[in-house]
Amino acid sequence: MDITKYEKIFAQESDKYLKELDDLLMQVEKDLSNLALWAEIHGKIHSIKGMARALSLNKISDLCHLMEDWSLTFQKGTINSSPDAVQALFDSSDFLRYLVSKKGSIETFEDQKLYSSLISKFEKNPSELTKTGSPTQKDQTTNLYQSSALTIDHVKIKYSFIEELLGLTQEIQLLAKNFPTFSDNQMTSGLKNWIDHYATLMKVLYFKLTQLRLMNVGDFADLFLKSIRNIAKESNKSVNIEIIGSEIQADITLLERLREPMIHIFRNCIAHGIEPAEERTNTGKPANGKITIETRSEKENLFIKIRDDGRGINKSSIIQYLKEKQSMDDEDIGRMSEEELYNTILSPDFSSSAKTTELSGRGIGMNVVAQSIDYLGGSLSISSEIGKGTEFTIKLPLSLSIIYAIVFSIGKYNLAIPTLYVESISNIDASSDEDITSYYNIKNFIGEEDNKKNSYNVLNLKYFNNQAAIIGNQPTLHFIVDSIIGNRPLMVLPTGELMSGIKLFSGIGIMENGDVTLLLDIDKLPSQNQ
Amino acid sequence: MKLFVFKSKDKYIGIESEYIYRIIDDYKVTPVCLTPKCYAGLIFYRGELFDVINIKLLLGSSEYSESAYDELIQNQRIIIVKWHNKKLAVIPDEIIGMIWIDGDFEGLSIYHHEDKNINLITPDYIWKKLLELSYGYH
Numbered sequence: 001m002d003i004t005k006y007e008k009i010f011a012q013e014s015d016k017y018l019k020e021l022d023d024l025l026m027q028v029e030k031d032l033s034n035l036a037l038w039a040e041i042h043g044k045i046h047s048i049k050g051m052a053r054a055l056s057l058n059k060i061s062d063l064c065h066l067m068e069d070w071s072l073t074f075q076k077g078t079i080n081s082s083p084d085a086v087q088a089l090f091d092s093s094d095f096l097r098y099l100v101s102k103k104g105s106i107e108t109f110e111d112q113k114l115y116s117s118l119i120s121k122f123e124k125n126p127s128e129l130t131k132t133g134s135p136t137q138k139d140q141t142t143n144l145y146q147s148s149a150l151t152i153d154h155v156k157i158k159y160s161f162i163e164e165l166l167g168l169t170q171e172i173q174l175l176a177k178n179f180p181t182f183s184d185n186q187m188t189s190g191l192k193n194w195i196d197h198y199a200t201l202m203k204v205l206y207f208k209l210t211q212l213r214l215m216n217v218g219d220f221a222d223l224f225l226k227s228i229r230n231i232a233k234e235s236n237k238s239v240n241i242e243i244i245g246s247e248i249q250a251d252i253t254l255l256e257r258l259r260e261p262m263i264h265i266f267r268n269c270i271a272h273g274i275e276p277a278e279e280r281t282n283t284g285k286p287a288n289g290k291i292t293i294e295t296r297s298e299k300e301n302l303f304i305k306i307r308d309d310g311r312g313i314n315k316s317s318i319i320q321y322l323k324e325k326q327s328m329d330d331e332d333i334g335r336m337s338e339e340e341l342y343n344t345i346l347s348p349d350f351s352s353s354a355k356t357t358e359l360s361g362r363g364i365g366m367n368v369v370a371q372s373i374d375y376l377g378g379s380l381s382i383s384s385e386i387g388k389g390t391e392f393t394i395k396l397p398l399s400l401s402i403i404y405a406i407v408f409s410i411g412k413y414n415l416a417i418p419t420l421y422v423e424s425i426s427n428i429d430a431s432s433d434e435d436i437t438s439y440y441n442i443k444n445f446i447g448e449e450d451n452k453k454n455s456y457n458v459l460n461l462k463y464f465n466n467q468a469a470i471i472g473n474q475p476t477l478h479f480i481v482d483s484i485i486g487n488r489p490l491m492v493l494p495t496g497e498l499m500s501g502i503k504l505f506s507g508i509g510i511m512e513n514g515d516v517t518l519l520l521d522i523d524k525l526p527s528q529n530q
Numbered sequence: 531m532k533l534f535v536f537k538s539k540d541k542y543i544g545i546e547s548e549y550i551y552r553i554i555d556d557y558k559v560t561p562v563c564l565t566p567k568c569y570a571g572l573i574f575y576r577g578e579l580f581d582v583i584n585i586k587l588l589l590g591s592s593e594y595s596e597s598a599y600d601e602l603i604q605n606q607r608i609i610i611v612k613w614h615n616k617k618l619a620v621i622p623d624e625i626i627g628m629i630w631i632d633g634d635f636e637g638l639s640i641y642h643h644e645d646k647n648i649n650l651i652t653p654d655y656i657w658k659k660l661l662e663l664s665y666g667y668h
Binding site: 163170414447448496497502504508510514516 | 558560561562563565572573576581616660661664667
């Protein structure tokens with residue numbers, strides 16, 4: 001098991017819970033007898049304790065355990081809380097933050113002393129707090145941890161401001177294109193070097209600025225927590241949410257356009273996937289349902305998986321639909337893969353025609369969801385297991401990520417293939433006896449004239465599984481191009497709504513100089529005979 | 531209400547000016563294969579990608595044999611249109627300018643101005659026409 005991955009998740013989650021804990025403590029400080037706030041405080045501490053226990057971070061879980069005891073006492077109203085008790089919890093929250101940053105270990109004698117004093121404080125009954133010494137005076141040592149927490153390392157700026165900066169840098173770059181002409185004696189080598197250096201720095205600045213448009217996918221998933229809670233409440237259900245793999249970054253504009261489709265999926269999971277509490281407990285499941293949002297990146301794609309632990313999709317209803325509405329027989333259906341079978345739900349007429357079946361809820365609007373993901377150049381697929389749950393997988397081009405690609409031209413078109421797929425680049429002499437028919441030539445297909453040449457540049461593509469385009473039994477595809485521009489870093493943007501119909505492209509690449517190139521999806525290359 | 535007017539072949543076309551984002555010229559258009567004739571290509575302007583459409587070819591594509599990319603001229607002026615969540619770059623034959631009209635032109639299809647018949651269109655109309663066309667291969 002890769003423990004560092006879980007430690008990272010723990011650090012991120014704890015940071016979030018501790019921030020929320022501080023907010024709640026600030027609220028309860030003004031309303032000490034608010035039992036609901038104490039219940040929430042209890043919940044936050046409990047969550048940190050649970051995660052720390054799972055990772056055997058005993059110092060953290062022990063302190064949380066004692067803090068939890070106090071919060072529970074206040075939550076029940078058996079003992080009234082006091083400003084001193086709240087201060088003690090604030091101090092512990094600061095110290096927990098320090099412990100999380102040190103992965104639960106205490107390095108100095110001073111810190112150990114402080115830890116022991118906090119533990120002994122919480123071991124007492126909270127009502128005793130005011131009787132001992134002067135607890136309103138905050139422990140001096142905790143200031144250390146608090147001051148480090150106040151360091152400003154993040155600032156909030158408007159997205160439109162980033163757009164403005166990007167626009168300005170691009171305009172400065174454009175100025176370079178209209179550079180005034182100098183005579184030879186005016187343009188000294190020193191001046192030329194200075195201009196080149198300036199232009200290079202501008203390009204780097206622009207590239208860095210584009211990365212400001214990236215957003216942490218985990219933060220994006222966080223935006224849904226409240227919506228999920230509200231939807232669950234509407235359906236009279238209770239749902240726990242788990243977010244896995246929050247460190248991946250993607251373009252804000254892409255994520256923004258995913259918001260609606262994702263809400264739709266959550267609505268489906270809660271309304272039709274997750275069973276009512278009673279049904280769940282009867283089948284041995286926890287009363288609360290669970291929705292997991294998992295993100296990961298693979299090659300130039302971003303995968304977002306939304307999983308529920310509900311009742312799953314009844315296959316027999318899909319089969320019934322295929323037989324009745326699509327006139328398919330058992331043999332046809334038997335040939336379909338699991339994925340194809342479940343993806344039937346995404347077909348446009350499924351929802352309306354299945355209205356009377358128990359599956360109807362799953363279909364409503366799912367074709368619209370699939371369509372909007374399709375517009376972003378992505379795809380949606382479904383898998384399910386009866387009684388265990390359903391998983392929706394959204395696959396998207398990892399927009400605005402920087403990838404390396406071999407940029408080349410064919411006729412008037414500027415195209416690119418990710419360097420990852422290019423094993424080598426070679427040159428063939430067509431005037432010799434070499435058999436040109438064993439090479440893949442896309443020219444005619446894209447409407448360019450295929451004039452005979454004496455020599456060709458060839459990209460030899462590896463990891464090639466596209467059966468349609470394969471020639472003979474060759475493991476590599478020898479892809480003919482007119483000229484090679486080079487191996488370039490590209491900022492990848494999704495193809496827009498109009499271009500999404502051209503399945504040949506996986507994205508649009510922007511080169512450092514602002515030139516545009518079309519990224520070919522090698523899995524979608526057509527057969528040579530097309 | 532302000533109307534932005536441009537010429538496409540012998541027709542005057544007007545779009546509500548609030549949708550006009552920028553007018554740019556001398557901008558490199560990257561051609562895209564497997565697109566309809568009216569689709570000139572893509573431009574990357576101020577951090578955003580725009581589909582570039584030749585309006586003349588979109589509204590009367592059957593009359594022309596050349597593709598929009600091949601029609602491009604030097605210092606071509608391009609109108610960038612942004613509306614709702616959509617965006618588009620449009621190539622006109624000639625930019626006429628802005629005119630002020632009284633009231634609303636909702637429901638109107640032609641507006642008469644100084645001996646000119648201006649065909650009023652919305653960006654949504656252009657978009658709808660574009661979606662009717664075929665992209666890619668089958």
